[in-house]
Structure formats: structure tokens, C-alpha cells
Amino acid sequence: MHILVTRVDAIGDVVLTLPLCGYIKQTFPGSKVAILARKYTKPVVDASDAVDTFIDYDEVFAMPKKEQTAFIKAFRFDAILHLITQPDLANLGKDAGIRKRVGTISRPYHWVTCNRLVWLRRKVSDDHEANLHFRLLRPLGGGKAPDKLWEYYHLKNFAALPDEFSALLKTDKFNIILHPKSNGNALEWKLDRFSELIDLLDPELFRVYITGSEKEHLELKSWLETLPKHVVDLTGKLPLDQLISFIHDADGLVAGSTGPMHLAAATGINTLGLFPKNRPKHAGRWGPIGRRASFIQTTTEDLDSISAEEVLQEIKKWEKITDN
Template sequence: MNLKKIILSRTDAIGDVILTLPLTAYLKKVFPETEIIFLGKDYTKDIIENCPFVDSFISWDAIEKNAVSEFQKINADAILHIFPKSQIAKAASKAGIPIRVGTSHRAYHWNTCNRIISFSRKRSDMHEAQLNFQLLKGLDINYIPELEEFKDINLIEPKQELREDLKEILNNGKFNLILHPGSKGSAREWGVDRFAELIKLLPKSKIQIFITGTKKEGLLFRKDLVVPFPDVVDLTGLLSLKDLMLFIKNCDGIVAESTGPLHIGSVLGIHAIGIYPPIRPMHPGRWAPIGKKTKVFVKEKKCSDCRKSGRCKCMREIASIEVADYITAL
């Protein structure tokens, strides 16, 4: 198959985007001369542009109002709708992109895509990074990799240097650990009190702790995670995504729920320690970090109690001492 340009469309969150990057690496291996174009949201640009397997980034925010003409200018041979979005599917169809691959589980794909792939993400036992490969069937490729294959690939290679003021707060004599307690509602949360317990249990003589998150999140948990602990450094609301990515790269570990920063840490090769619920489809079988130095804490049981409430008792059962013991043993 002679493909000069392939568009990968994924306009959702940071973690989802990162778990799509193994697909870019595989496509570059199979089609080394093909231009891999990633269509994403502006706020994921710094991640995508630092992936060595992506040739160019297209902002959906920038082209949304003139998507048909912009797609025609790109003149791609194929588009894979990894994160289904009806507006993008319709625009790609009107633009006449020759190969348009979508899942059968979106009704609008039947009118806008000419290669329909039937699979269910919610019901699958596959990891999200593997599920993305299902769409390659639309390019006549039938291959699902093992998760181990992703661990030796440098999916993000930041070209920029960390800001000097951020370099200065790192402690070269200690294990620099990021705690990222919030999820902006994208994941079940362990609880601010559990993170506070973790801070108390970690030895100050060996571990330097940094708190990251949005400005709004900082206002919510600063009194519990920063004020009582003078050695903790509060970075909430102070970092752009680029700054956060580079700071994570220069740290030794991160503890978070199933969020973008956890996945950033995992592919940058630091210790990525995730706190997960057992409920499907949020469980680590679907969303675990994929790097070499990853650890997931989850209660191994079938449970759906939090499906309506949003508060996960199973995550609350993960004791802070379990996490602290793991970190201190690193």
C-alpha cells in the first residue's frame, strides 16, 4: 500500500494521546517514508510535537471552522479516527480523503468512512494502546502487539531544556517525587487525605516532594498537602504542559491516579506509580501506564459500586503505607 500521508485523529486528553503514540512508532516502522500527521487539540501539542515518530501536528482548534478545505490542503491518503468525532469524520469525507477508517460503533461512520472496523473498547480485555491497533485493519494490517513491546520505545524525546528556576528546586541528593493528587474529573481519585498520609510516611531525609496540578486544584488541597508540610514544594498552577513534561523528565518518580502526568512519567522513563480502581473500563488492564518503571496499585476484585457515586471505595482501601513502602524501597 503506497501511503504518502496518514492522519491520526485523536482530539481528547493527554493520557489518551500518549497511549496512541505506540501506533505512530509502528506506522513509521512499516511505512518509513510516510508522513505521519497527528490531529489533536492545542493543549496536547507539546506532547505530540516531542514524539519522534510524528512528522507534523495539526490543531483541530485551528482548523475546525474550515476543516474541509484544510483537509484538502493536507492531501492525505488516509485518516484513522482513533477518537471518534462526528464533525471530523464528516469533514474528512467531504474533503475526499481516499481511505477513511472508523469503528462500527459510531453510526455516523457508516456514512462517512469507507473502511469500517468492528470492535468494542468497553468490552475488550485489551489495553488502550493495543486497541488503537485494531484500526490498522483498515490499512490491511492485522497486528496487535504485546504491551512489553512498548517499553523499549522512546515515545517522547523532549528537545527543550528545563527552566533554570525549576532546575534549582530539584534536590540532587534525594529522590525527587511528584505527587499529582487531582484528575480534573477524568479519573476516580484516591483522596487528598491518602496523599497527606503518604507525605507523612515518606522519609524527608531521602525524598523531596513536589505537588502538581491546576491552579484550581491547588486551592482545593493546598491546606492539606502543603501548609502542614514545610518541606513540600507547591507547583500547582505554575507549570505549562511543556514545563510539566520537562519537570517530570528531571524527577525520579510520580504518584497519580489514571491521569496524563502519570502517563507522561511512564514514557519518559521515571518511576510511574498509579492508583487505580478495579471498575471496568477504568481498570489498569485498559489504562495502566506502559513504561519500563511502572507500578499499579489496585484492589484485585470485581466491583462496580462506584459507577453511580463516583467515589471509589476500592481505591480508598489501598493503604498509603503500601505505596510508601514501595517508594522507599526504590
Template sequence: MKASNKTSTTFLISRIDAIGDVVLTLPLAGWLKQHVPGARVLFLGRTYTKPVVACCRHVDAFLNWDEMQLLSQPEKIKLLKDQQVDSIIHVFPNKQIALLARQAGIKQRIGTRNRWFHLFTVNTLVALSRRHSPYHESQLNFALLQPLGLERIPALAEVITYLDFSVVPPLPEKWQAYLQTDKPQIILHPKSKGSAREWGLTHFGELARQLHAQGWQVLISGSKPEQELLQEWLRENQAYITDFTGKLNLTEFISLIKVCTGLVGASTGPLHLAASLGVPALGLYPPIKPMHPGRWAPLGPHADYLVMPKNCEDCRKVPGSCICIQQITVAQVLAKINKWPSSELISD
């Protein structure tokens, strides 16, 4: 790849959606740092994704879109001008942000051709259609770097090299006290806030019981609303699990993931976080396009997934349900887990 010939060095990556989407966007920051000498990389995101971006060594500063929306339009424009942004990359198209970038006089404004408002707010258009593309989500993001010198979409193995989630704070002692030091810890994240097809609580309960019997400490994670949904299931399985649902903020949860042996979950933010942190991460996916792992597989040196080898078009018609993902067996999941680097720590 050729480095960009631009003299400008300050880039703003704009992605104001969910955690998993942000994780799969952050390799762009690594590419910019490696291929554009002296690059300064800013990230525009939402409040709840700030702890995720803070883990990435390649991002120099975070701009909080939620806080910016409280400002007047002249104040927003001044804020962007003060950052001396030379190039904005609209990874997640947003009309208000696109207009703001133009009004702030950002010299290069990169966005896709298939958003009508980009026709009058963006001056560097990229042909990109996500819906029917064979590429992974992270690779699709890289298409937006073509105006900056990217000559080809990198393979997933190369994308992983641009990840660097090394800025992780230590887990607070109050949460360390919950961990059994004589056992490896595994996190099970059974819910998805409706963003993904789920394996089911019956499967996760059986997996927890078998992992506990093998010598694992099984940690259950989830948000505060998910804790309320899981109350009965948590009571039924309390002998086999350590309940972390609704207890940790996102920074603490990231720190917990980092000290654990691995994580199992659906295609959600926690799965992508674990993979990017270099922790073994096993995703359970439906064979439905574009939800399948070809588009949303976790990225990391120890990331893996399970999906049934079939085309699940019938399940597409039933929102929130997928018979095919539930055909993944507990034995299949255990077989994957038992190949993890730290599985040898388990006593027979």
C-alpha cells in the same frame, strides 16, 4: 507483521480528547513509522495536548482542531487537502471530523463500525467495541491499524517499544532553582479533575511526610483550579512538600517530570506522561471495570500500579468515590517506591 502494500505514505491520526488518551494513542505513530516505509505521520488534537504530541519523535506535524474550528468549511477542506493526507485513522470518533475527511477526499478513512455516522463518512470500517473488551486501551487503538497491515493486536510489551517521548525541552532555570540537588525528587499528583477515582488527601499527606523523612524532595503537582482546591491541604503539609500546583504550563511540567525520580498519582494524564517518558510511574487504581489497570495501566519501562484484588462493583454506584482504592496503604506505596532505580540515592 507485514508492512502495508499501500503506495500512500501520509497518515493522519485523529484523537481530540484528553492527555492520557493521547499518550496511549501515540504508539500508533511508532508502528506506522516502523512498518510503512516512508510514512509521514500527522496528529489531529486539541490545543492543550499539543505539547504532549510534540514530545513524540514519530509525529511529523500537529494539526490543531481548536484552530481549525475557527475556519470556514472550505478553509478546513483546503487545509486537509494541502496536507495531502492519504489515510485518516479516527481513533476518537467525531462526526464533524469524519465528514470533513470525506469532503477533503481522503482516500482511506478508517473508523469503527459502532458509530452510525461512520456508515456514510468512513470507507474502511473496523469491528471494535471498547466497552467490554479485555484489551488495554492502547491495544484497542491498534485494532484500527488492521487495514494497514497489522496482523494481530500486539502485547503490551511490544506496544511500549513503539513509544518514543524523546523530544523533551530542558527544564527552565527558574524552575530548576526549586529543586534540591542533594535529594531525589518525587512528584505526587493527588487530584484527577474528576476523571478518576482518587486515593485521598489524607493518604497523600501521610505519604509526603514519610517520603520527606526518608530524604526525598516531595513535589506536589496540579492544575490552577486544583491548586485552589488544595490550598488548606498544601498549608497543612508545607513543611514536607514543594508546591508546584498551578505554576507550570504543560511543556514545563513535562520537562519537570523528566528530571524527577518518579511520580505517583491516579489514572490521569500526568501518570501516563511519566510512564511514557521512561520515568518510574506508580498508578493507584480502583478495581472497577473499565477504570481498572487492565484497561488503563500506565505504559513504560518503569511503570507500575497498585489495585486491591477484588471486584469493586458496589463503588461503581457512588460517583467519584471508591472505598477500595482508599484501602491501598501508604506502606504498600512506599514499598513500590523503594524499588525504583534511584531509591538508593536516599540517605539512611
């Protein structure tokens, strides 16, 4: 069976799609999985053995309509799973003649573009985003999401880190990454809180790294200049494939609901996510999924009600986490 899944949004969304892809390949022997996603998320897919083919959404939809259809048709997909609901994707699956087209009954355009409909309304669901994906697999004979979803990420293909970055991690200290921004996709812990946390992290025990995109580097520049000299600024310095490798080689990461938080959980390092209680942004829906992943969720809708001391106490628990 050759299956196409669609997930044309952010990095974290693509990370949370990988367990479904890995499950498909394990549950349906001989199956192949392709993902239609945005180009900037390709390094996430390339790092995983759960996906066989990456299809660039932006490249496909830059084609004239007939060429789009012919391009997708040439793959001879048996099924398409619309993990994200967009009319252009739904029309593409139908126009390409994909035999089984799975969508959600809550989207009226799926009534005419899909022939397998699943009841699913994400915004009102208490289920985790990664678990919700598995509902779309039911019309193809799939079951419920497995308990240990992190076993299906299949992140195995890590890019080589340049010496200047790999050398940073060669220390007897605990290498901890703080990722303050979210590209506007989630609530963010105030920078003052991150500063308080840095002050609480003993520099004799911890080496602290700040990560973020080039755009975020500009946003953080004045704050970065206030940090102690032992803090390493990596904002804007690591392309995504190298960021994934750096995260994998580090010991832990603290962030809000961001792509790097999900990447850290997926690579198996200690991960702490910071979440508000309000739906649909709460940890039950978007929390990190991994062997060493945990979160703090507020009792209010204010993320800054989480104190730096609370975060430090969670970090101290990391020493007790084992592979068992």
C-alpha cells in the same frame, strides 16, 4: 503513506496514541504521521518524534465548513484513523476525500463516512487503550501491538527548564512527584491518603513535589497549607511543556489515572498508578505503559481502600528496577 490520526480528548489519551504513531513510522518506511488534537495537548506531541504534524482541532473547526475541508484536503492524506469517534471528524475525513477512512463498525455514522470498518467497542473491551489503537491500523496492513509499547513513544524533545525549577532537582535525595488531582477525568485518591504517604516518606531520603494545574492549585490550596515544609508546591507553576521536562528529570511519580501519570511512564521514570477494579476505569484498560511503570488496583470500587502503606511498599521496590 501520509496518515492522519484523530485524538481530540485529554493529555493521557494523546500520550497513549504516540506508540501507534511511532510504530507506523517504523513499520512503513517513509511514512508521515499527523495528529488532529486539541491545542492544549500540543506540548505532548511536540516532545515526540513519532508525529510529524500537529493539527489544532479547535482551529480547524472554527473555520467555515468549506475552509475546513480545503485545509485538510491540502495535506493529501492517504488515510485517516479515527481513534476517537465523533461525527464531525468522520464527516471531515469523507468531505476531504481521504482515500482510506478507518472507523469502528459500532458507530452507525461510520457506515456512511468510513470505507474501512473495524469491530471495536472500547467500553466492553479488556484490552489496553493503547493496544486498541492498533486494531484501527489493520486495514492498512498493520499487525498487533508490539510487546514493548514504550519503545515507540519517541519522547526526545524536552523543553528547557527555568533554573528555579531545574535547581530543585539537583539533590542527592529521591525526587518524587505526587499528582493528586485528575481534572475530574478519573477517580482520585483522597488527599488524606496523600498526606499519610508524605508522612511515611522519610525527608532524609525523599524530596516531595506536588504538581497540578492552576485550577487545581486553587482546589488544593487549603490542603497544601497543611503539608510539611520540605514538600515543594509546584501546582500552577509549570506550563505543560515544562511539566513534561520536570517529570522526565525527576525520579518517580505517584498518581491516579491522569495525563501526568502517562507522561511519567512514557518518559521512562518510575511510575505508580492507582486504579479501581471496575470497568472501564481499571488498570487493564488505562494503566501506565513504560519500562518502569506499575500500578495498584483495588479489590473494591473504592480507590481509598488503597492504603498509604501499600503505596510506600511499591515505592520501595523502585530501587530494584534497572534498565535490563
